[in-house]
Amino acid sequence: MRWSQIDTTPCPLAQTMAIIGDSWTLLLLRDAVRGARKFEEFKQLTGASRAIISERLAHLVEHGILDRVIYQAHPPRYEYHLTSRGRALQPVMMSMAHWAETHLPALVHPVDRRHTVCGHRFKPVLTCSECGEAVTPETVTFDRFQAEALARSK
Amino acid sequence: MRWSQIDTTPCPLAQTMAIIGDSWTLLLLRDAVRGARKFEEFKQLTGASRAIISERLAHLVEHGILDRVIYQAHPPRYEYHLTSRGRALQPVMMSMAHWAETHLPALVHPVDRRHTVCGHRFKPVLTCSECGEAVTPETVTFDRFQAEALARSK
C-alpha cells in the first residue's frame, strides 16, 4: 500500500496522519499557532523549500485547516489563517510538545505555556470527559481496536 | 534544510516529529498499542512494505519507543514491545484520533474508548495541571514561542 492512499482507511489516526502527518506540515501548523500568516514567514520559520511550503499550505487549505485570504489585490497576495478546525489541533501539538519536554529534556528548550483561566504555567493533562480524572495508558481500553486487531491477525 | 536534519532544532514539536512523524511510524505505534508485537503483524496491520517496517521499527528501537526482545533463539526471532516512553505517546494518539472523530466523522469509524477508573466511554479532554480546567486554544498562551517568532521574523 502506498502512503498516498492512507486516507482511504477508516482509522481515525490514519486519517489525521493523512492530513497533518507529512514532514513539514505539522511545523507549518506550529508556526501558524505562533502567529505566522504569510508564505515567506512560513518559509523562514520552518526552513522548508518553497515547493514544499506551497504544496503543503494548499493541502491544509484543501482540508479546511487553513483559510487562504487575499490581503492585497494588485498583485494578489495571500495570508493563511488557522480555521477553528485547525485550532482544534492544538491539543495534539501540546501533547507532542509535552512528550518531548518530558522524554527528551536535553534536546528541547522549555516551553512557557500558560493557562489564562488560572494564570499558571502548566502541563497539559489528558482527562476523562465523564469523571474528570487523568487518563493514563493503564486506565484506558480500546475494545473495538483490540477486537479488530485480533480479527485481522487471524 | 532537509527533513533528515530536523532533529537538530531544539523545538519540542520538531523533535517529536523527528521520531514519530514519518509516514507509517505512527501507524506502527497505533498497532503496538493495539497489541501487535511481531514483524509480520505490523506488516499485516499497517500495509507498509517490509523495508519500511524494518527501517521504522529499528528507528523506534533506537529512540527507546520500542524494545526489541528475542523470543526464540534458533532461528532468532524478535518481538517489539512498547516501552514506558512509547506508552507515554498515547495522549498524542488519543488527541489525534479524537480530532478525526470530531472533524472528519464521515471518514472514520467510531472508537470505543473506555476509562477503567470510572468505566465510561469517554472523550479525551486536555486540562491544566494547575487548576484542572479544560485548556482550549483561546485559553493558552506561549510567550516564549511568540517572542521567538517575532525575533526570527524580523
Added chain:
DNA sequence: TATGTAAGTTCATTTTATGAACTCAGCCTC
C-alpha cells in the same frame, strides 16, 4: 532606470518509497 518584495513555479539532481523476489535457519509433513 535599477533594486526590492511577495508568492509562487520550474527544473535538474538527490533521496526515499514501493513491490517483488530472494535469503536463511530451522520446523512440519509425507
Added chain:
DNA sequence: GAGGCTGAGTTCATAAAATGAACTTACATA
C-alpha cells in the same frame, strides 16, 4: 529426507518525492 512453510529480514529495479537554485509576475520605492 525432500519439499514446503514460517518469520524476519535484505536486495534490487523502478517510481515517486524532496531539495536548492534560478526564474516569473506585478507592483513599490529610490
